[in-house]
Amino acid sequence: MNVSLLSVTNGPEQLIERAARTCYQSSDMAIPEKTSDFIQKLIGMGHETPLEHAYASFMITGYSRSMTHQLVRHRLMAVSQKSQRYVKENDFDYVTPPELSDDNTEEFASDMKIIQGMYKKWLDKGLKKEDARFVLPNACATEIMISANFREFRHIFNIRCTRHAQWEIRNVCMKMLKELNQVAPGVFNDLADKFLS
Numbered sequence: 001m002n003v004s005l006l007s008v009t010n011g012p013e014q015l016i017e018r019a020a021r022t023c024y025q026s027s028d029m030a031i032p033e034k035t036s037d038f039i040q041k042l043i044g045m046g047h048e049t050p051l052e053h054a055y056a057s058f059m060i061t062g063y064s065r066s067m068t069h070q071l072v073r074h075r076l077m078a079v080s081q082k083s084q085r086y087v088k089e090n091d092f093d094y095v096t097p098p099e100l101s102d103d104n105t106e107e108f109a110s111d112m113k114i115i116q117g118m119y120k121k122w123l124d125k126g127l128k129k130e131d132a133r134f135v136l137p138n139a140c141a142t143e144i145m146i147s148a149n150f151r152e153f154r155h156i157f158n159i160r161c162t163r164h165a166q167w168e169i170r171n172v173c174m175k176m177l178k179e180l181n182q183v184a185p186g187v188f189n190d191l192a193d194k195f196l197s
């Protein structure tokens with residue numbers, strides 16, 4: 001299970017500050033130690049649109065389609081995901097829920113084998129990949145690239161890093177939060193304090 005930051009806006013905090021100061025026509029730019037306080041003040045006031053100028057993209061691999069089904073519900077995100085229409089899922093990798101005991105993990109693995117066999121059977125019978133995939137499980141591992149602005153990432157972290165969120169999406173979002181907090185602590189450190197400590 002891997003989450004890697006592919007790209008992020010250059011100087012994101014300065015860009016956000018610049019955007020907000022355009023609104024207020026204030027000129028206190030270039031005092032780096034104040035940028036963070038300034039951004040947190042914007043967030044506190046609910047003036048979050050300046051955060052939309054900064055973007056980040058992540059590549060997420062080895063998580064299940066069950067996780068990505070939840071992630072893609074976030075509508076302000078750009079998404080590109082490995083297709084089960086175009087890519088064969090023979091011998092697919094899968095995610096095993098960590099809650100399973102050792103015995104049950106074996107049984108789960110054998111169920112996955114059965115499904116791999118079912119998938120192959122339908123391909124052999126001439127069904128197209130787009131239809132043979134109907135027998136595939138939510139556990140199928142996938143690859144997904146997402147891009148969003150910082151306001152949307154904050155929203156996603158706020159609802160997906162809590163203990164109410166399902167473990168797998170929580171795991172992904174905590175990793176993304178950790179990465180973004182390193183490049184833009186002024187935007188994310190309140191959430192990092194809340195969810196990562």
Ligand SMILES: Cc1cc2nc3c(=O)[nH]c(=O)nc-3n(C[C@H](O)[C@H](O)[C@H](O)COP(=O)(O)OP(=O)(O)OC[C@H]3O[C@@H](n4cnc5c(N)ncnc54)[C@H](O)[C@@H]3O)c2cc1C
Binds near residue numbers: 073074
């Ligand atoms: C704990 C948990 C349990 C869940 N359980 C279920 C479930 O059982 N079934 C289910 O179907 N879903 C479930 N969801 C998914 C949830 O309903 C949302 O679809 C998902 O979290 C995306 O949230 P969002 O719409 O706020 O975010 P985004 O799509 O990321 O949008 C961000 C924000 O933009 C604004 N926005 C976006 N689009 C519009 C719009 N069209 N109109 C007005 N404002 C908009 C809203 O303020 C929104 O909060 C669950 C989510 C969580 C966190």
